[in-house]
Amino acid sequence: GENVEQHPSTLSVQEGDSAVIKCTYSDSASNYFPWYKQELGKRPQLIIDIRSNVGEKKDQRIAVTLNKTAKHFSLHITETQPEDSAVYFCAASRTGGTSYGKLTFGQGTILTVHP
Amino acid sequence: DTGVSQDPRHKITKRGQNVTFRCDPISEHNRLYWYRQTLGQGPEFLTYFQNEAQLEKSRLLSDRFSAERPKGSFSTLEIQRTEQGDSAMYLCASNRGEKLFFGSGTQLSVL
Secondary structure, eight states: OOOEEEEOSEEEEETTOOEEEEEEESOTTOOEEEEEEEOTTSOOEEEEEEETTOSEEEETTEEEEEETTTTEEEEEEOSOOGGGOEEEEEEEBOOSGGGTTOOEEOOOEEEEEEO | OOSOEEEOSEEEEOTTOOEEEEEEOOTTOOEEEEEEEOTTSOOEEEEEEETTEEEEEOTTSOTTEEEEOTTSSOEEEEESSOOGGGOEEEEEEEESSSOOEEOOOEEEEEO
């Protein structure tokens, strides 16, 4: 089955700095890669996703890059703000058939943005 | 709130008791998923429904666990003879396309 490794496990930055979280996956058939943000005691919220036919996707201060050959993808947050502080999870799945929504998650990164 | 809703939010039970959780997905979503999340880990897939059909179950789902989605709308997850190792957050999620939307979860504590 799929295995997703996520690094670092904790990340501390100053407000205004950039933050980068990296993930690798094992299943070359995986083609959908979402990122979730989870604040303490709250539901995981989808913040950005990318499909394997796209190398990069950006949404305001958040961007995701994908390298299919190396089987890794990264989340980039620019101009970080204290409200970005949360746990971030990467995930991977094969879409299509019965695999929709069967995500394999990384272990999570605790991001702390200091004012 | 038109998102995925779960009930109860918290459940404390004694070892050996049975518990049941409910999930109401987003109304137009035909797929529903159950995940389990323990502290410091990412969610782990348990099982998946398309409409009322349970199409896949993880090997994490022991015989003590059963899930239903009788009319293709809400779903229930029952754990029989709970064990301390069952303590976790049980998350429900739903989708129609690729994007998966989670509920706030049921936090289960088995004493």
